[in-house]
Amino acid sequence: MVDSKFACPCHPWVRELEINHLASAGMRCALAVLILAGVAAAVTVVYAQERSQERGSWRVSALQATGALPAPDAALPRDPAELASALAATTRSLRAAVERWDAAGAVPRDVTYLALHHQRILRVMGSRAALGDATLKLVPRDVLGEARDTVTARRRLAAIPRSTKNLPRLRVAEAAPAAELRRHYDAAQKRFGIHWSVLASINFVESAFGRVRSASEAGARGPMQFLPSTWRAYGMGGDIDDPGDSILAAANYLARSGGRSDLDRALFAYNHSIDYVRAIRRFAVRMRADERTYETYYAWQVYVRTATGTRRLTGPR
Numbered sequence: 001m002v003d004s005k006f007a008c009p010c011h012p013w014v015r016e017l018e019i020n021h022l023a024s025a026g027m028r029c030a031l032a033v034l035i036l037a038g039v040a041a042a043v044t045v046v047y048a049q050e051r052s053q054e055r056g057s058w059r060v061s062a063l064q065a066t067g068a069l070p071a072p073d074a075a076l077p078r079d080p081a082e083l084a085s086a087l088a089a090t091t092r093s094l095r096a097a098v099e100r101w102d103a104a105g106a107v108p109r110d111v112t113y114l115a116l117h118h119q120r121i122l123r124v125m126g127s128r129a130a131l132g133d134a135t136l137k138l139v140p141r142d143v144l145g146e147a148r149d150t151v152t153a154r155r156r157l158a159a160i161p162r163s164t165k166n167l168p169r170l171r172v173a174e175a176a177p178a179a180e181l182r183r184h185y186d187a188a189q190k191r192f193g194i195h196w197s198v199l200a201s202i203n204f205v206e207s208a209f210g211r212v213r214s215a216s217e218a219g220a221r222g223p224m225q226f227l228p229s230t231w232r233a234y235g236m237g238g239d240i241d242d243p244g245d246s247i248l249a250a251a252n253y254l255a256r257s258g259g260r261s262d263l264d265r266a267l268f269a270y271n272h273s274i275d276y277v278r279a280i281r282r283f284a285v286r287m288r289a290d291e292r293t294y295e296t297y298y299a300w301q302v303y304v305r306t307a308t309g310t311r312r313l314t315g316p317r
Contacts, residue, residue: 069113072316076124080134087121087135091143094118098292098299103178107299115299116315122147126154146286146293153282156275157205170304171214172313176243178298181209184244188251193260199247200294201283202270208302210243211314224250 070090077083094114101108107115125132125147132151139147175181181203185196203209203223210223220227224246231240234253238245250270259266267277287294301315 069110070117072113072116072312074117076121078131080131081138083121083124083131083135084138084140087118087125087147088140088143090114090118090121091146094296095292098295101295103182103295103298104180105177107178111295111299112316115296116301118296119300122150122154126151126158129155145289149282149286153279153286156279156282159275160273169214170212170313172208172211172302173213175209175211175298178209178295181243181247181298182294184247187244188248191248192251192255194251194254194263194266195284195288197284197288197294198254198259198263198267198280199251200287200297201280202250203243203247204283204297205276205280208300209298211302213241222246226250 077086094111097108097110097114101111125135136144136148136151181200182196185199185203188194188199189196206225207213207223215221216225218227222231222240223243226235226240226246226249228240230253231249234256235245235249236252238249240246240249254263254266254270257266257269264277264281267280268274271277283297287297302313304311304313
């Protein structure tokens, strides 16, 4: 660590983010464990691709006609063409559901189920490189940008060295409404000149938009994961656990670290990892390109990494 700002702010949930409370000698924390068994296969034929696209189209029409939603533990395809089709169908349905959602309220049932299915597909693509890369080659253009940026960001986070010893017990709670958080990002951008999408990406990575309430093993706290000592320097007298105060403090820190002119440098000060910087950048670019992606990430669930595997803590059972 160059300074003591945010010591290992991340938490041991498999971040979709998956957050891992992680520690390393030269870095503040390790983020993201991407787990799901998959088959690394990359060869398909045109016939199989056409058949899988037809099945994907059927899923969309079935959803619209009957309101059917994917089960929380629905089996995922292991063939790249079928997985690409499933991702396309799910993403399109999810976008339509997000557009109907009033983000000032709770996440609707259809968004919850579709976002979980979307999340699970992208976890597979992130953790299984051969399968994920083969799938990306077959993803339709209207879905490709979001899929590519999300998978790339997750892989960057997974590349950060991490320790899994002595992980603190994870505590989760409801996040502030998506629309409320968006107003906090906008206020911080206006005051400190740090784009809202960057602040949203950090909030996403550090605490799943405030759902992770436990302190890190180094004592970092709050939605943007500050050490109390750093909070005293940048928190401006606010409450470390308050979403609005924490987002303002993060924008203050980034601005005072040169973020208005050199965002990469400021993000590196926030977390001393090039992979972290690139992941935040990817998430921010995607949310800036399509704000529905912000609401999609917001609707993702929290996973915890345990000694026996990965377990989802939030969402439908």
